[in-house]
Amino acid sequence: MDIATIAGFVLGIGAVLVSYLMEGGSIAAVLQIPAMVLVIFGTIGAGTITTSIDTLKNIPNLLKISLFGKMDDPLELISKIVSMAEKARREGILGLESDLRSAKNPFLKKSIQLVIDGTEVTALRNILETEMTYISERHKTGATFFGKLGGFSPTLGIIGTVLGLINTLSNTADASKMAEKIAAAFIATLWGVSLANLLYLPVADKLKYRNAEEMKSLELIIEGVISIQSGENPRIIKTKLLSFVTPSIRKED
Numbered sequence: 001m002d003i004a005t006i007a008g009f010v011l012g013i014g015a016v017l018v019s020y021l022m023e024g025g026s027i028a029a030v031l032q033i034p035a036m037v038l039v040i041f042g043t044i045g046a047g048t049i050t051t052s053i054d055t056l057k058n059i060p061n062l063l064k065i066s067l068f069g070k071m072d073d074p075l076e077l078i079s080k081i082v083s084m085a086e087k088a089r090r091e092g093i094l095g096l097e098s099d100l101r102s103a104k105n106p107f108l109k110k111s112i113q114l115v116i117d118g119t120e121v122t123a124l125r126n127i128l129e130t131e132m133t134y135i136s137e138r139h140k141t142g143a144t145f146f147g148k149l150g151g152f153s154p155t156l157g158i159i160g161t162v163l164g165l166i167n168t169l170s171n172t173a174d175a176s177k178m179a180e181k182i183a184a185a186f187i188a189t190l191w192g193v194s195l196a197n198l199l200y201l202p203v204a205d206k207l208k209y210r211n212a213e214e215m216k217s218l219e220l221i222i223e224g225v226i227s228i229q230s231g232e233n234p235r236i237i238k239t240k241l242l243s244f245v246t247p248s249i250r251k252e253d
Helices: 003-022 033-049 053-057 059-068 074-091 093-102 106-116 121-169 175-185 187-229 234-242
Strands: none
Touching: 003 059, 003 187, 033 053, 033 121, 033 187, 053 059, 053 121, 059 121, 059 187, 074 093, 074 106, 074 187, 074 234, 093 106, 093 187, 106 121, 106 187, 121 175, 121 187, 175 187, 187 234
């Protein structure tokens, strides 16, 4: 579980709720089903028009990635690659077959297989960089979708408020209740803005962050595997790969 994401949601939503209650507000007053239906489903409907049904089906997985996604430890990855480099120097490239079976990272596994198959260095880089590009594009689809939801949500909220005001002002028989109805009409705007800034846009940015971190890991794998294929010294490979790691967590011998 990503503590930063959970803590961010709790802090952001909590700040809004606590400040509202401190001013004497009531939770029941903002839980208006019509406003929630219009804003939530209207936003998803507008977002769906811009993408595919497959992206819509993938929403639960995207939320799971933003909340519970776990990135590879770069130091462990470097240690694994250096270990393979040492084995390749001792036993030859074919000695990496046991590492192929134990590799958990699918990109690393595919990279090792290409090396074992004798793929030429230039072709190896082209294949892996193309794979990395398409992985990034798939990831960006989800982030773009949530970004669009963040753009549509406030607008749907305003639409809900306008509809509420139209209904209120067209029924002015009881003027004593008009102020209450006008206040209730703005609940839709509250939901639209809140969902955009406390859910959709943060999730979009989190998915972008996850993608950026994964791309760093894939670049590290590409450089490591190509170095193994080129027969470089394991210690030189380690020094090269440590440049991908921030100095604060780097553990050089």
